[in-house]
Amino acid sequence: xxxxxxxxxxxxxxxxxxxxxxxxxxxxxxxxxxxxxxxxxxxxxxxxxxxxxxxxxxxxxxxxxxxxxxxxxxxxxxxxxxxxxxxxxxxxxxxxxxxxxxxxxxxxxxxxxxxxxxxxxxxxxxxxxxxxxxxxxxxxxxxxxxxxxxxxxxxxxxxxxxxxxxxxxxxxxxxxxxxxxxxxxxxxxxxxxxxxxxxxxxxxxxxxxxxxxxxxxxxxxxxxxxxxxxxxxxxxxxxxxxxxxxxxxxxxxxxxxxxxxxxxxxxxxxxxxxxxxxxxxxxxxxxxxxxxxxxxxxxxxxxxxxxxxxxxxxxxxxxxxxxxxxxxxxxxxxxxxxxxxxxxxxxxxxxxxxxxxxxxxxxxxx
Numbered sequence: 001x002x003x004x005x006x007x008x009x010x011x012x013x014x015x016x017x018x019x020x021x022x023x024x025x026x027x028x029x030x031x032x033x034x035x036x037x038x039x040x041x042x043x044x045x046x047x048x049x050x051x052x053x054x055x056x057x058x059x060x061x062x063x064x065x066x067x068x069x070x071x072x073x074x075x076x077x078x079x080x081x082x083x084x085x086x087x088x089x090x091x092x093x094x095x096x097x098x099x100x101x102x103x104x105x106x107x108x109x110x111x112x113x114x115x116x117x118x119x120x121x122x123x124x125x126x127x128x129x130x131x132x133x134x135x136x137x138x139x140x141x142x143x144x145x146x147x148x149x150x151x152x153x154x155x156x157x158x159x160x161x162x163x164x165x166x167x168x169x170x171x172x173x174x175x176x177x178x179x180x181x182x183x184x185x186x187x188x189x190x191x192x193x194x195x196x197x198x199x200x201x202x203x204x205x206x207x208x209x210x211x212x213x214x215x216x217x218x219x220x221x222x223x224x225x226x227x228x229x230x231x232x233x234x235x236x237x238x239x240x241x242x243x244x245x246x247x248x249x250x251x252x253x254x255x256x257x258x259x260x261x262x263x264x265x266x267x268x269x270x271x272x273x274x275x276x277x278x279x280x281x282x283x284x285x286x287x288x289x290x291x292x293x294x295x296x297x298x299x300x301x302x303x304x305x306x307x308x309x310x311x312x313x314x315x316x317x318x319x320x321x322x323x324x325x326x327x328x329x330x331x332x333x334x335x336x337x338x339x340x341x342x343x344x345x346x347x348x349x350x351x352x353x354x355x356x357x358x359x360x361x362x363x364x365x366x
Contacts (some may be wrong), residue, residue: 009073010210010254013236014226018284020292029235035299036110041082041230042290042300045074048098049287049311051107054316055114059265063324067114070096072260075230075286076192078102083237084160089150091130091143091161103129107319108326115323117332122340131341137163137170140189144176147185147250158244162190166197168211177218182252187250188240189215192227194259198273215252227255228286231293251309333360 015032017023022032025229031037052071058064068098070077072093082092083104097110104125111134112120112130121131130146133139143161150157163173168191180187191211195202208214221243225232229293240251258281270277294300338345338353345353 008213008216010212010216010222010224012224012226013232014229015231015235015294016289018289020289020296029231031235031238032231035294035297037082037229037234038290038294039299041078041234041293042287043308043312044078044098044102045230045287045290046308047315048078050309050312051097051101051319053111054067054320055111055263056265058320059114063115064111065116066264067116068264068316069261070095070097070119072258072281072285073192073194073227074098074226075290076190076257077231079230079233080160080162080190082234082311083241084158087128087155087157088241089130089143089146089157089159090126091139091146091159092132093133093139093162093164093167094134096162097234097300100126100129105129107316108322111319111323112326115327117327118325118336118340119332137172137176138162139166140173140176141179143189144179144185145185147180147187147244148183150186151183156245158186158188158241160188160190160241162192164197165191165193165195165202165211166195166200166205167191168214169205174214174218176214177220177250177252181219184247184249186235186244186247188244189220189250189252191238191252191254193254193256195257196259196263196273198263198267199269209268210254212240212252212254215250217241220250220252222252222254223247224254227257228284228289230286230290233265257286258284317348333357335360 014027015028022028039200048070052069055064055067056069059067077098081099090099092100105123109120109123123129130139130142136230139160140163143159147159167173176189179185193202195209197205210224212222212224215224225231225236236253241252244250260281291300293296335353335356338349
């Protein structure tokens with residue numbers, strides 16, 4: 001006898017269309033009318049984009065190391081940060097600056113990190129969050145571990161992590177899903193699907209209709225949203241975090257967006273992406289859409305836009321000046337790479353730190 005063991009569907013949510021108007025026939029959530037919140041997040045998105053452009057310029061002029069741009073991801077990232085409480089835990093990848101800025105990470109911290117200064121990982125405000133994680137998808141397991149600790153301690157806290165479309169194919173991501181399912185963890189895993197894993201397109205990575213369904217395979221609530229629609233991203237994050245905090249278990253959210261930049265400054269995306277695809281993505285990008293929505297609602301205008309750009313540029317430049325002054329006046333020894341990750345160094349790393357310090361004292365002759 002043959003019968004269906006189960007069936008599933010992945011719902012897709014979009015509330016604000018490309019033209020900046022609510023999608024016809026779709027019930028818009030209450031967050032779409034929270035204009036103070038949306039205005040604040042739009043301002044952060046603008047600041048983040050201006051910072052991103054400046055960071056790339058610093059790298060191109062030799063004042064910063066390899067840098068991962070967040071161009072086009074702003075709505076997804078600020079929604080992640082805005083939905084979390086201060087006591088929650090964020091385990092980022094390496095380009096979620098909008099989320100981190102919202103949670104208190106300073107622009108100078110980001111510059112110091114990409115400039116090779118480990119003090120950039122020693123956040124002064126976002127003390128509950130993990131440092132940047134360049135190894136792909138391992139941050140998802142870090143978040144799962146934090147979520148397990150919250151549950152064991154009966155703390156009403158939530159862990160959030162983010163991974164790319166390519167990273168969602170890593171075993172670490174799938175293991176985090178399995179742990180979240182088995183232990184009913186207060187965890188939210190976000191797939192920011194920007195269509196390209198460096199030079200590998202989404203269609204070559206996985207033949208499944210969605211990436212969100214990987215969460216369904218693990219028994220987690222899983223949806224897709226338009227990652228260029230801040231309202232959809234914010235609504236999804238609010239819902240998922242509240243469910244996790246109230247003991248309803250973990251979720252996977254796939255946010256569909258597009259990487260408008262190179263993967264990092266070490267990449268040249270023009271070698272593998274067709275121009276018409278990138279041009280079409282610029283038509284859907286999140287900044288224009290949210291600005292048009294706020295303008296249609298009478299919340300935003302050109303005068304406010306100009307004032308915001310002037311303020312943001314000044315704020316970014318102040319952070320750059322601070323960063324460059326730190327680099328010039330307070331250079332860090334190589335041994336500092338061991339100083340900002342552990343409360344107490346494991347014995348093997350303590351031995352390596354001592355070895356690095358000894359080599360420096362000897363003039364690096366070894």
